Amino acid sequence: MEQSPLDPREALAELGRIRLGEASLEAVMSQIAALARRGVPGAEDVSVTLLRGEAPQSLAYTSAMARELDEWQYAHGGGPCLDASVSGGVLSLPDMATENRWPAWAAEARDRGVHSSLSMGLPIQEAVVGTLNVYGTRPHAFDPEGIELAKTFAAYAAVALANAHLYESTTTLARQMRTAMESRAVIEQAKGIIMGERRCTPEEAFALLSKVSQDSNRKVRDVAAALVDRAIGRQP
Known part of the structure; x- marks a missing residue:
């Protein structure tokens, strides 16, 4: 069942309500993806990439299409998702038809009905980074106000992910020490x-x-x- 759009302020508030210990890191990522899809105007689908070492993974996504577009980048070794992870910045692709930084990936996105996207780096820990990827089905799906909102959402999401990752790492270490x-x-x-x-x-x-x-x-x-x-x- 399709969920209705969510007020951006409520989406941010929901991020702040995530309780450590009640959800795994992957569950937190899934919640972030779902909230971004409902809270960022113009978002059709969302994925969250986690990059540990040199192994990127899409551990949360709102559709198979979003996951497949991410995995295309992993397989080909480049794209806005990976570049945003490394740089920690925001990469906006307003129109896939005129995109010349990653033309092959842009063509793949167009074939899947995606015509614009945002990729926002999520600094989590020194050795762990991520990306929030937001996909739109029309060119210029994200206006300046929407991009600023997405950036704010990504900043909140980075804090939630960093806390969840730290909690999971600490819990794992404690379990290993006990064993x-x-x-x-x-x-x-x-x-x-x-x-x-x-x-x-x-x-x-x-x-x-x-x-x-x-x-x-x-x-x-x-x-x-x-x-x-x-x-x-x-x-x-």
Whole structure:
């Protein structure tokens, strides 16, 4: 069901209501794309590109067409979406018929019914950038006021994405640290069992765990956990 246009002020307010921890990074990007489509006058479809290292991805889009236009740029190594990601600026393509910076991509866009576009860089973190891509179905779909509104929306979106990415990164790091601590604890327990049974040093106990790990093609942590479970009677 087609959603009605959204007052730009309400679109910006919705961005500010995004609560960290209640949505994944991709969900936040999808919400940004949907709000931009409804809140930016002239927008027919929207996509959000994320560039981590040298691997761009369209993780949110309001139509397959928007995703495919982005992916055409990824495959050919150039276009307004990628250039805006790198520069962090705003690239306006008012008329695909007269566009000479990316003529091949402009021709592809025209074939898909897109005749104007905006690509706005989204600085997220030092190693992570993005782009908000807004596509129009007629030439000059975005007037000066609409472009300024889109730029303001992109600035709000960049903050929301930066916060979501930081939250996700911090949560992932905490989970990895917790897993590492749990792994270390079970390995230390297994070493203690081996030392008690064989009257050997900690180094010799760990060497034995490592050998069993290599011989059985299992992680040291899994070998250690099996030994601990056997010692306390969880396994035969």
